Amino acid sequence: VMSPSPPHKSLPAVITSEYGLVETPGIELLEELGWAHADLMEEQLGVASPTGRASFRDLILPARLRAAIRQLNPLLADEALQQAEIALTTDRSTMLPVAANREVYRLLRDGVAVQVRQPDGSLRDERVAVINWMAPAANDFFLGSQVWIESNLYSRRPDAVGFVNGIPLLLVEWKDITKPVQEAYDANLRDYRDTIPRLFDFNAITILSNGLDALMGASHSPFDTFAPWKRLEEDGPEGVALETMLRATCDPSRFLDLIESFLLFDDARGGLRKVIGKYHQVLGVNRAIAAVQQIGENRGKLGVFWHTQGSGKSLSMVMFAEKVLRRLGGNWTFVIITDRQELDDQIATTFASVGALTKLVKDCQAQNRTHLREL
Secondary structure, three states, X not given: OOOOOOOXXXXXXXXXXXXXXXXXXXXXXXXXXXXXXXXXOOOOOOOOOOOOOOOOOOOOOHHHHHHHHHHHOOOOOHHHHHHHHHHHXXXXXXXXXXXXXXXXXXXHHHOEEEEEEOOOXXXXXXXXXXXXXXXXXXXXXXXXXXXXXXXXXOEEOOOEXXXXXXXXXXXXXXXXXXXXXXXXXXXXXXXXXXXXXHHHHOOOEEEEEOOOOEEEEOOOOOHHHOEOOOOOOOOOOOOOOHHHHHHHHHOHHHHHHHHHHOEEEEEEOOEEEEEEOOHHHHHHHXXXXXXHHOOOOOOOOOOOOOOOOOOOHHHHHHHHHHHHHHHOOOOOOOOOOOOOHHHHHHHHHHHHHOOOOOOOHHHHOOOOHHHHHHO
């Protein structure tokens, strides 16, 4: 069934500064980084379209998703892959937005649990991989610019949506270089959250930029949590422009690493919130991970990861510990030492609220020296 096309608006004859000085260079850089690109302003629905969508309500690109999961799961039956597609595309409109996003994220990170019927009638548990986190080049990176998206009542056209294996993980909103970046949040992102909310069930990161400044954050977070990306490497030059942001976060290997290892859902007081690692956390944690990989040569010494007050040291600890467990294997034990009880409680609570503890906090938090020896 083909849904009618939204009323397309053509670009003005004179190229605006937003398009010529911000959007075009941004798209060209993403193509350089490895994203295939198509301008979807005049998208004609159907199999001939670069998206393969049958409706502007389709948020996942079905043909790209099916091709990707077939390649990633060559030994699984079609029934398992169909179940995985249904699980990903299920209606989550009754859930709170951040809770829906967390549910989809877990499916992407850990794979989709399905049951396949065997010849004897029994059911066997399988897990369908949706993204190959270990080999970025094994995934399909596609950027659509001027993407039409419909909901029950509205039709909107975000500036750019990045799809990985057909799943819309990236949203980019460009603004004229003469306008503040916050306008992309106030005038565009807030509107999209109200009018095409289901897009954000899948969104991993959102980038807002006027070319001179670029900010990255979680789609449902307040504007003041959106942050620049100041450098590509720890000892590299600083810069807050769009090029630094795109190279640091949208290179395929960096993009998948950011999503897999530096995205947390914190179920603390005040409600569930999504947290994305800032540049100092990502660079610091990854440098510490590299030191762990050379722990023999380092004779157990990994270095010092220094934070200013309020810069997220508890979250950095979680990100480091979780990435070591997920990527390096082995039976690791992490001992966290603090110099005061309040800080000990704060860190233990953070580990618990983001789901990093498999036991109750009291079972992991030493109360005295004897208890510490037991743990």
